[in-house]
Amino acid sequence: MKFFQRILSALLALALMLTACIALADTPKPIEALTDEEVPEPLKGQHHYLLLCVDQWNKPMGNTDGMVLVTLDTRQHRVMLTSFIRDALVQRPDGHIGRINYIAKNYSPEELCSVISRHIGVKVEKYILFNFSQIQSIINYLSGVDITIDDSEATYLTRYAIPKDSTKPRIRGAGTYHFNGHSAVIYMRIRKASGRGDFMRTQRVRTVLSTLAQQCREITEADARKLVDAVLENSSRTNMNVDDMVNAMTQAFGLRTCTMEELRIPPDDAVQPIQYAGMAAQQVDWTACRQEMANYLENSFLVLDETEDYEESIDDLDMSVDW
Numbered sequence: 001m002k003f004f005q006r007i008l009s010a011l012l013a014l015a016l017m018l019t020a021c022i023a024l025a026d027t028p029k030p031i032e033a034l035t036d037e038e039v040p041e042p043l044k045g046q047h048h049y050l051l052l053c054v055d056q057w058n059k060p061m062g063n064t065d066g067m068v069l070v071t072l073d074t075r076q077h078r079v080m081l082t083s084f085i086r087d088a089l090v091q092r093p094d095g096h097i098g099r100i101n102y103i104a105k106n107y108s109p110e111e112l113c114s115v116i117s118r119h120i121g122v123k124v125e126k127y128i129l130f131n132f133s134q135i136q137s138i139i140n141y142l143s144g145v146d147i148t149i150d151d152s153e154a155t156y157l158t159r160y161a162i163p164k165d166s167t168k169p170r171i172r173g174a175g176t177y178h179f180n181g182h183s184a185v186i187y188m189r190i191r192k193a194s195g196r197g198d199f200m201r202t203q204r205v206r207t208v209l210s211t212l213a214q215q216c217r218e219i220t221e222a223d224a225r226k227l228v229d230a231v232l233e234n235s236s237r238t239n240m241n242v243d244d245m246v247n248a249m250t251q252a253f254g255l256r257t258c259t260m261e262e263l264r265i266p267p268d269d270a271v272q273p274i275q276y277a278g279m280a281a282q283q284v285d286w287t288a289c290r291q292e293m294a295n296y297l298e299n300s301f302l303v304l305d306e307t308e309d310y311e312e313s314i315d316d317l318d319m320s321v322d323w
Helices: 002-025 100-106 109-120 132-141 151-159 181-189 197-215 221-233 242-254 286-298
Strands: 046-053 066-073 078-084 089-091 097-099 126-130 145-149 175-179 260-265 271-276 279-284
Touching (some): 046 109, 066 197, 066 242, 078 286, 089 100, 089 109, 089 279, 100 109, 109 126, 109 286, 126 132, 132 181, 132 221, 145 181, 145 197, 151 181, 181 197, 197 260, 221 242, 260 286
Parallel strands (some): 046 126, 078 260
Antiparallel strands (some): 046 066, 066 078, 089 097, 145 175
């Protein structure tokens, strides 16, 4: 009898220990986000566009595992890409804590824009939502993309069994290959290669976007107008109308020779992995992220002329489109 009592006591003690660990894991630090009124207006000449990709091939909505903020600075002649870790914990629209990649699906893309604005201190209002198939189509429209991969990525891609003709030449190890739309999407989704999981995944997304931008340096105005059509035809949802799209393309066209700048939110010193609600997540110091974002947007070694109002020079471009 005493033996069974000891066993029962040990099991109860173990259960209490596990419960305590789970409770500890499920109690993240309070998140300090701004109110909508505290979010400042964009800096003069800066225009922010949120590109979202859902974790689905054909469905129009899902978890937004791909989140990149494109900032076009027509005053300081800069193009900036800011990617967000998909499992970062944020303050949801209802005031509770949750993962950032669930916001658009459970609330709306507009609410995700608001959440991102309050957490990074940058007013983000315009977005475009894609699924994997649509991203694939846009990359194919641009005739594919050249990507340099390491041995770990090469091994993953060949084991994933991407079609042999989806890269040129066929992948046989580390090197630079020309990826078609499908294989480029698979590359951007890689997590279990080269280490660091989702942190490297966001880097791969920025790599593809910046490389595509480099390939568009010699684009003509006519080609730019066709690209607007391709993006509009291959998006699931957006709050940008035709005029918004033309304005964005005009800005991008005027900045097509810029060196692409990149940032990941959160940076290494502002994040800590935790378990939350039974899932892996990232506890983020959003106050530090807001400071990092402000420094990023306000300062750059790549600025050509901080006093020049570059807006005036792009206004002369004729990007009118007949729809």
